[in-house]
Amino acid sequence: MQTGINWRVKDQVIVITGASKGIGLATAQVLAARGARVALLARNRDALNDAVAAIGGERALGIAADVSDRTALAAAFDQVVAQWGRIDGLVNNVGFPFARRIEDVPEDEARRIFDLNFFSTLFACQLAIPQLRKTGGGRIVNLSSASVRHENEFAHMAMYSSAKAAVDHFTAELRSEVKGDGIMVTLFSPGAVATGSIANFDPAVLPGAMAAWLEKGPKFDGAAQPEAIGEAIAACFELPPGVAVEFMEVRPNMPMPKLLENEWEGETKQ
Secondary structure, three states, X not given: XXXXXXXXXXXXXXXXXXXXXXXXXXXXXXXXXXXXXXXXXXXXXXXXXXXXXXXXXXXXXXXXXXXXXXXXXXXXXXXXXXXXXXXXXXXXXXXXXXXXXXXXXXXXXXXXXXXXHHHHHHHHHHHHHHHHHHOOOEEEEEEOOHXXXXXXHOOOOHHHHHHHHHHHHHHHHHHHHHHHHOEEEEEEEEOOEOOOHHHHOOOOOHHHHHHHHHOOOOEEOOOEOHHHHHHHHHHOOOOOOOOOOOEEEEOOOOOEEOOOHHHOOOHHHO
């Protein structure tokens, strides 16, 4: 980490969803190191406690909440304002990938995918906008996925990619609506990242998805580490007021044999 830099994000209050691990935690760590105060929202209280301890309680606040539940999310935002008096930025990081053939997706899973990957972003933006207006503007960064634009990220990801494609269009409309309030909106699209998301997948469908993925070729562009993505997201907060990164896609560029995430160890750090 560079020293002696007057970071623009210093002393800002940034809310980050899905922040107990992976990209969200990495982003929180970078922003806090630059002097921001970060509110970490996630469901796992123990993981949040560990994350806050790693960052430091003077800069981090952990709030256990299901961010797809608007009522719970509103209470979390109220807690942030009660703690620090304001909100200057929001990172909608929640992403919950699933792989399953379209014809086999059960209704409850389809709804849960959209709850987590789209509606959590909608609700957080709705709650953040009035707070950002009070401070004269701010920044919202919504995380999409490179799977919206690159079919070789994995196979059988139609529902997840569709939910993230909804985030893409929603973010474009949001940018137009709030630009006059001084609120800058970024669509951030990460490629494959080593975050442990393989644990979300139904192990019964993984062999079929893997076989379909291999049909597209034996290699893919690799996987980035969360810290690299966190640095890139934090950079979106370092522009002058009135200037925004409208779209950023950060993908690995280190071709490697196609493996499941639990087999990536060593391959992603070449």
